[in-house]
Amino acid sequence: MGRRGFLVAAMLGAAWAIPVQAETGAEAAQLFGARQTIIDISLAPSGQKVAYITPNGPSAEAVYIIDLAGSGEVRPQPVFTLNDPDAEVAGCSWASDERLICQVYVIQNDAGVLLGFTRMFSVGLDGKPPQMLSQTPRASALGYMQDGGSVVALDHAGEANKILMTRRWIAEFSTGTRIANTDTGLGVEKVDVVTGRRTTAEPPKDDARYYVADEAGRIRMRIDRGTDAYGSLSPTSNYYYRPPDRNSWAPLTSVTDRNETDRGFVPVAVDSGRNVAFGFQERNGYDALYTMALDGNGQRDLVFARDDVDVDQLIRIGRQRRVVGVSYASEKRAIEYLDADLKRLASEFQQALPGKPLINIIDASADEKTLLIIASSDTDPGMIYLFNKDTRQLSELMPARQQLNGRVMGSMQPVSFPARDGTMIPAYLTLPAGSDGKGMPAIVMPHGGPSARDEWGFDWLVQFFVARGYAVLQPNYRGSTGYGDAWFGRNGFRAWETAVGDINDAGRWLIAQGTANADRLVIAGWSYGGYAALQSQVVDPELFKAVVAIAPVTDLDRLRNEARPYVNFGAVDRFIGTGPHVEQGSPARNAERFRAPVLLVHGTTDQNVGVEQSRLMERRLKGAGRAVEYIELDRQDHYIDDDLPRIRMLTEIDAFLTRTLQ
Known part of the structure; x- marks a missing residue:
């Protein structure tokens, strides 16, 4: 397999003239706090062009293309730049070889309620102004149009420059003689990406939440979810499904929230050739992949299952989003290809590339003869390649994180440790390169969610701590997803004592193993992980000597109330539940139990966990006479995605730990 390089490193990496191995906290923060070089990347239908989103300064994004048709070295060409610090380019895909479809996301504050808005537009490679694709609501609209639509099918019935995209219809008030729109709900339109002209492909329906098309661009499934009298989602x-020869809809299946019993079959894709829907359903306590016939008989056939972890991802490629495999994570994520040719190719790539990395097919040309691939591992953020099936040439395109390319990282090892009741808890332990793993400063870092899990692979926050000399242990405590229904249990809030108990046992295990110096043991987490870090002090205030909580939940009732203005209030309310655990499981209500110094970090435009959660925790800790520091990051959301705020956060964390543990 040959390789051809492209002149992208010089353009993307020039600002990162920093030593390969950081010597100070400030240098490490610069390296690991910077956003990834490639935020999003896609392949044109011909396979001859690539478009990617990359940072443009500390908070802006730029979209570039690379034309691969020429010979020799090629340079990226700019398409457009978004310089609004409150907006981000969420993704771009190709409408044709000459036109991109991009989506922008922005958060706005409406009388104290943070609202997210999306808008879609197309832009040509000719430098002309972009064409808005989202329908702009008129001043007479009786509500906001937050959802600017999403692409249902890129190629509609072979018509050039025509796509199917969702649209939210909003009723309007009438001013006498003017005819007002009275339609409401979500429907689908056929939109010309060049002119913006549109026609209705699927009339709006109030309860509709999404539509699914098959490979031919025909709408075959609709997902409905009603609301109660207060506007909260059911x-x-x-x-519902649509037979291939009819326009009418027929019931397919019903699915309930995870905390309910008998969740049912969850369809996610349609295979028109076989006239089936692919979907996930519980089997012996674990999610498995099934197909369901779309002919009315409800026949379900098992495609793939595991008896130790959930099968949780469908692998799809190309413009038609063809189903080619299924994925699951045990100690490492694995893909079971349903396509024999791709299974063979993925194996060849893994064997040919250094370190046998994880292989993921990001995109494919229309004929699937050109593949866009990323190869990554725990110590490698990823290298992006192009593969040509005809020539069998594998070409190195660009690194996912230019500033970290070639840097020595700590290796992430799957481990397990016993909880207090003897249950073995799976986890990942990462040590600094060359360390003997004995008597070290160490960090227990529980994941967010709690409906999530950590996986083997590159993690910029873990590697930052490792670069500063810490061992990092990431426990997949009970309450995590991915390990079946019994492991998830009643979730990490309702059963917080089990989850936080497992997390504290992770710290005790590090000490017992001799890995951690008991006087330099830290707990750090983000979102639910930040909640668990704080709640660990309520349970065992002497165990950890410092606490770092980023965007943490600190009061469960406040979290519930934050959701009241939104349609997901019912889901949040059910997830948290009621009872003594709400009081006992809220760190802000138990501040007097804290002993270790605490560092809180929060963004002011966090929609997931409101900034008042950290403000409350700071007040309560100060009121109890406890040591607390608080960093508030202006105009940052839950993920703190911009370079400068993230670099500042890492710098402050490093300084806090240095002061506290010295």
């Missing part, structure tokens, strides 16, 4: 989603 716990049940109803799925």
Whole structure:
């Protein structure tokens, strides 16, 4: 397999003239706090062009293309730049070889309620102004149009420059003689990406939440979810299918929230050739992949299952989003290809590339003869390649994180440790390169969610701590997803004592193993992980000597109330539940139990966990006479995605730990 390089490193990496191995906290923060070089990347239908989103300064994004048709070295060409610090380019895909479709996301504050808005537009490679694709609501609209639509099918019935995209219809008030729109709900339109002209492909329906098309661009499934009298979403989603020879809808299945019993079959894709829907359903306590016939008989056939972890991802490629495999994570994520040719190719790539990395097919040309691939591992953020099936040439395109390319990283090892009741808890332990793993400063870092899990692979926050000399242990405590229904249990809030108990046991295990110096043991987490870090002090205030909580939940009732203005209030309310655990499981209500110094970090435009959660925790800790520091990052959301705020956060964390543990 040959390789051809492209002149992208010089353009993307020139600002990062920093030593390969950081010597100070400030240098490490610069390296690991910077956003990834490639935020999003896609392949044109011909396979001859690539478009990618990359940072443009500390908070802006730029979209570039690379034309691969020429010979020799090629340079990226700019398409457009978004310089609004409150907006981000969420993704771009190709409408044709000459036109991109991009989506922008922005958060706005409406009388104290943070609202997210999306808008879609197309832009040509000719430098002309972009064409808005989202329908702009008129001043007479009786509400906001937050959802600017999403692409349902890129190629509609072979028509050039025509796509199917969703649209939210909003009723309007009438001013006498003017005819007002009275339609409401979500429907689908056929939109010309060049002119913006549109026609209705699927009339709006109030309860509709999404539509699914098959490979031919025909709408075959609709997902409905009603609301109660207060506008809160129902716990049940109803799925409908359309037979290939009819326009009418027929019931397919119903699915309830995870905390409910008998969740049912969850369809996610349609295979028109076989006339089936692919979907996930519980089997012996674990999610498995099934197909369901779309002919009315409800026949379900098992495609792939595991008896130790959930099968949780469908692998799809190309413009038609063809289903080619299924994925699951045990100690490492694995893909079971349903396509024999791709299975063979993925194996060849893994064997040919250094370190046998994880292989993921990001995109494919229309004929699937050109593949866009990323190869990554725990110590490698990823290298992006192009593969040509005809020539069998594998070409190195660009690194996912230019500033870290070639840097020595700590290796992430799967481990397990016993909880207090003897249950073995899976985890990942990462040590600094060359360390003997004995008597070290160490960090227990529980994941967010709690409906999530950590996986083997590159993690910029873990590697930052490792670069500063810490061992990092990431426990997949009970309450995590991915390990089946029994492991998830009643979730990490309702059963916080189990989850936080497992997390504290992770710290005790590090000490017992001799890995951690007991006087330099830290707990750090983000979102639910930040909640668990704080709640660990309520349970065992002497165990950890410092606490770092980023965007943490600190009061469960406040979290519930934050959701009241939104349609997901019912889901949040059910997830948190009621009872003594709400008081006992809220760190802000138990501040007097804290002993270790605490560092809180929060963004002011966090929609997931409101900034008042950290403000409350700071007040309560100060009121109890406890040591606390608080960093508030202006105009940052839950993920703190911009370079300068993230670099500042890492710098402050490093300084806090240095002061506290010295």
